[in-house]
Amino acid sequence: MERVLRIRMLMSADRARLGQSASSVFSTAMVKEAENQIHRRCRAEAEYSGTTAVSAYQHRDRLLVANVGDSRAVLARRDTAGNLEPVDLSNDHKPSRSDEKQRILAAGGKVDQSMFPMDPAGRRWMKAGPERVMDKSGMGGLAVSRSLGDLALKPVVSSRPEIVERRLDG
Secondary structure (H helix, E strand, C coil), X not given: CHHHHHHHHHHHHHHHHHCCCXXXXXXXXXXXXXXXXXXXXXXXXXXXXXXXXXXXXXXXXXXXXXXXXXXXXXXXXXCCCCCEEEEEXXXXXXXXXXXXXXXXXHCCCEXXXXXEECCCCCCCEEEEEEEEEECCCCCEEECCCECXXXXXXXXXXXXXXXXXXXXXXX
């Protein structure tokens, strides 16, 4: 019951401040509560580890999808011939995404590939792999730009969900 009251309080405060729909505020409040639980119960373990999350909520003809990280939500829809076709409902939060890269840089982080030595003496280095989130000192190396946990990289790595609302037809 305590968590429900806390979520309701977060919802009313956020809704008034942001002018969001109730369902959008609910998703944001749920992520805030999860992040609070991580801070209280798992702080040491969550310093350098985390998770991604996706959730979907349907109300009548509306579908709300909240996403943090690179977890995927996909809907199967029938085309006019009766074949199933996939519809992406979420977008991955990767540091290579231009809007995510701008957010990371504005928060004081860096986006770069990992570096590997090419000779035993370490005189030549090669970049390899996907772009990663790093703090201003170059430490980190997280391949997602949003997560729950990964506390050492906050606020560069965000836990704020990206929320997409869609109208469902037929």
